[in-house]
Amino acid sequence: MVLTVRVPAATGLALLLAVSGCSSLPNSGPSDSDIGRSAAVQVGNKDRKVGLDYALLDLSAQTLAYFDEPPKSRSLRLGFGGGRGGAPQTVLGAGDVVQVAIFESASGGLFIPNDAGSRPGNFVTLPQQTIDRSGAISVPYAGRIKVLGRTTGEVQAEIESLLANRAIEPQVLITIVNNRSSEVAVLGDVNAPAKLDISQAGERVLDMISRAGGLSTPGVETYVTLQRRGKEGTVLFSELINHPDENIYVRPGDTIYVNRERRTYLAFGASGLNGRIDFEESDLTLGEALGKAGGLLDARADPGQVFLYRMVDRATLQRMRIDVSRFRGTTVPVVFRANLRDPAAFFAVQKFRMADKDILYVANSDSTELLKFLNVVTTVTGSGSSFATDVNVVQRRVD
Template sequence: MNLAKFLLLALFASTAALSGCTALPRSGPDDAAVEKQASVRVTTEGRKVGIDYILVDINKTILPSFQQPAATSIRDSFGGGRGGPPDVPLGIGDTVQVSIFEAQAGGLFIPTEAGSRPGNYITLPSQSIDRSGTLTVPYAGRIVAAGRPKEQVEREIEEKLSNRAIEPQVVITTVNGRSSEVAVLGDVAKAGKFEVTSAGERVLDLISEAGGISAPSIETYVTLQRRGKSGTISYDKLQTTPAENIYASPGDTILVNRERRTYTVYGAAGLNGRFDFEETKLTLGEALGKAGGLLDARADPGQVFLYRKVSRKTMQGLSIDTSRFVGEDIPVIFRANMRDPGSFFAVQQFAMQDKDIIYISNADSVEVVKFLNVLNSVTSNTSGAVTDAVDGRDAAKRIFRN
């Protein structure tokens, strides 16, 4: 007879003789009562969650792929800022002034009696490009301006006035470029809309115009939204990687957000709960240290697990078959064997990521001690109720079943 069967029989023998009305302590219904009295049960065989995952042991082979936090990029979404700044055409809502020069007085706009004066020109009243995208110039009519460079609109006005004005030349000045604004929002000192010019303003230039970031740089992320697409990058990487600091385009939205980086620890650790990265990069070894390390009396050092979703590309780079998984992010459980002295070097190189979960399993001996404590509690109470004996029997069955 093995030890498990012996202990189970000992429990049954001792609980069968119990009598009296004293009940074992309990704060509410047990799991068996909850399941029994449910009107409808939605479950799976073996109560399995049904989420497939990959189990990867942390070793020197995989470390190069996980020594740095996951990369983020806006260059990959919008291009690497090659070439000059983007064109800034006129647009609906822009306020412009149109100045018309003539070669001499006596033409269409400069009367003969005006005589000689510096610069024979007139400036028309400021006007906004209307919803149809046009502006109005006397004797030239309505001119389509929205979406066109100023130089092109100037040439068209000159052509339409050439048979009435004396060698006309036109200059358009943007008073207020509403269509060429970029919104900078979020954790900046002065959120608002800022105009981009033909000189070219990059993402960091516009964040600077908004007064800079108002949160720790290591916890700050910048998202660029443009025509239905978006890309995100950490502020630190944006500062140190010039290729990521791309030109902004009219109509862009720049979101600056602080993301509180945390990880969670469960199981046989000194402390359980949620922990902040704080203003630092963190490795698995440091994360375990912040949580008080492994409990000597409970933990199985060979079963330290880290739960994370990893990109399909990264897993394929390790020659791992990902064909049974759907989507780009794959659930992975990393396991560290802290019984191996070399693992202490490995966990100091394995980078933590935001929202990682660490679980430290109990040693097998702890489960045996738990059962013996239950057995001792039942057998020492000679006045326990028969109901408690039955509950103890069912609990023991579940222990050995699991």
């Protein structure tokens, strides 16, 4: 007796689907259902929705008017004063190394002996000395002189006055050998971070960065922060170049920190390139961002459904007369939608400025989703037909 087994294609499809759900099939890890069943506690919302409210704005001429202005730049000038005027006066401070020279108009005085004719000049140079923590130096026959916070000219005049009754028409010259109290620290993304002294002529922010070897990062993404006596100001490096009044004079004890803020955006969906992409340029637009992401895939993308996700300042939306009463906080989640089926939209995307950490998403077209479904059906039905054919072959062999 011969057993004949005939399996219709539909039955083969059902068997195939049943086997496909079997845990014995190869897999890279646990499935979503496995993770859900094994969880001791599940916390979530209905339909697994995130539950965050957002506003949807179509990119148009009216919308663009509120977002086509460049972001306001931070400033050093407003925090510490403008770059006009002369350099701040250099004063003596603790830790400075100075040298005092005393001149007399004739020999036989307090410092110049009678045999001065055999000496090269009518002056005496005192040993170098460091201004101590009390802010004083010592000069023979004049005693200890307070110099902290004073200019060399002021100190010279005082020493001359103290020696006037003992020396012959004394003249005093103070030379700063090492100006340790007038140093500025330059740190961060420069080629040679260092602590640098300020010259008598005065130094500006760009001067100090140059002496520290210049930038080691792209200038369009680099910020310069100046810290001074508990105050802090930050400016984009390109602003220092383009606006001289931002290039202010530094003062003793300042700290200059140079920092690159890498600006990026994320690209997802039916674009040529997905992932995190650097701005590189100073003013990247939505059109340029789409180009850097490889443009829209012709076989997948829906040009009418290009989305940009961003946190927008609440005040901006209020100026647009948008009801933001249901949103909390100073920023509102906003999704901008661009319809690139409209030829005029290409002008709009070239004016709409990208912001750091924007998310760009290009949706699939409806036909793409249909093709995905048809591919799955074709693959499964093809496997079902193959299964039925194999059963028939076995049947013939048994016969």
